[in-house]
Amino acid sequence: xxxxxxxxxxxxxxxxxxxxxxxxxxxxxxxxxxxxxxxxxxxxxxxxxxxxxxxxxxxxxxxxxxxxxxxxxxxxxxxxxxxxxxxxxxxxxxxxxxxxxxxxxxxxxxxxxxxxxxxxxxxxxxxxxxxxxxxxxxxxxxxxxxxxxxxxxxxxxxxxxxxxxxxxxxxxxxxxxxxxxxxxxxxxxxxxxxxxxxxxxxxxxxxx
Numbered sequence: 396x397x398x399x400x401x402x403x404x405x406x407x408x409x410x411x412x413x414x415x416x417x418x419x420x421x422x423x424x425x426x427x428x429x430x431x432x433x434x435x436x437x438x439x440x441x442x443x444x445x446x447x448x449x450x451x452x453x454x455x456x457x458x459x460x461x462x463x464x465x466x467x468x469x470x471x472x473x474x475x476x477x478x479x480x481x482x483x484x485x486x487x488x489x490x491x492x493x494x495x496x497x498x499x500x501x502x503x504x505x506x507x508x509x510x511x512x513x514x515x516x517x518x519x520x521x522x523x524x525x526x527x528x529x530x531x532x533x534x535x536x537x538x539x540x541x542x543x544x545x546x547x548x549x550x551x552x553x554x555x556x557x558x559x560x561x562x563x564x565x566x567x568x569x570x571x572x573x574x575x576x577x578x579x580x581x582x583x584x585x586x587x588x589x590x591x592x593x594x595x596x597x598x599x600x601x602x603x
Contacts, residue, residue, distance in 0.1 A: 396506045396513070399485060400439055402493065403463060403504045404431050407447035407455055409567045412574060413462040414582075415483045415512040417557040419444065423477040427498035432466070432477050434497070440466040443487060443504065446571055454500075460575045462486045463504070485512035486574065511578065516553060522583035524552055530590040531559065537594050556583050565589055 406421075406428060413419045423432055435442055445461030464481030471477055487504035495501045528547060535542050547555060560573045560582065569589055576582040 396485075396510055399463065399487075399504070399506050400441055401503060402501055403441065403443045403487065404435060404497070404499050404501050405443040405445050405457065405461065406431070407445055407457055407500070409446050409448075410570060411444060411446075412557075412561045412570055413444040413464050413481055413483045414557045414560070414574075415462070415485055416515075416553065417483045417561070418467070419464065419481045419483070419561075421479050421481065423479060424475075429475070429477060430497070431499040432469075432479065436466065436469065441484065442466070442481070443502065444481065445489075446567055446574070448567065448571070457489060457492065457500075457502075458571050458574070460486055460488050460571070462574065485509050508577075516579045520578065520580060521552055522556070522580045524555075527556070527559075527583055527587055530587045530594075533594045534563075534590040553579055556586060560586055563589070 423429055441463055443461045443463045446458040447455035448458050450456035462483050464483045466479050467482040468480035486509040487506050490503040490505045493501045572585050573582055576585045
């Protein structure tokens with residue numbers, strides 16, 4: 396954990412989730428975030444992805460927990476945008492938002508609660524694939540969605556869970572619950588709950 400930066404630039408973006416070992420492609424076009432990418436490319440190439448949670452558009456409220464990623468692919472388009480890929484490293488809690496002169500926001504990161512993110516998940520700690528697939532089948536049937544079931548069955552389980560967490564149209568609060576789930580098994584349980592609540596309809600409730 397000591398190799399991770401204490402001070403972290405953050406990119407608030409609702410609905411865009413990053414997890415350890417998961418890759419997130421981003422299209423960067425706002426000047427303040429172009430500036431951020433320029434700066435981090437000269438250093439450790441690490442930024443924190445975090446969801447915004449309401450507040451003013453110019454400076455939205457930040458969720459308490461995000462995930463840091465290292466820029467592992469970078470290209471510039473003819474119109475000045477950056478196309479980057481972040482590879483997730485570990486999640487963090489915000490200790491404090493810093494007062495900075497940069498146009499982008501920076502925080503002090505607390506990595507300690509998520510030290511386990513740095514290690515591959517042991518087979519004994521993996522969630523139940525069959526239960527997840529069953530919940531997904533019910534969800535796709537109710538929502539009339541087509542699915543590549545061969546890919547679902549063959550994908551590494553961690554990859555499948557992260558893909559569903561990122562790709563399903565959950566609310567910001569629901570997605571934040573997925574980010575904050577302590578272990579991969581906890582994340583899968585939260586994901587299954589969200590899929591089952593959608594299938595059960597409005598009477599199934601929502602996450603608070």
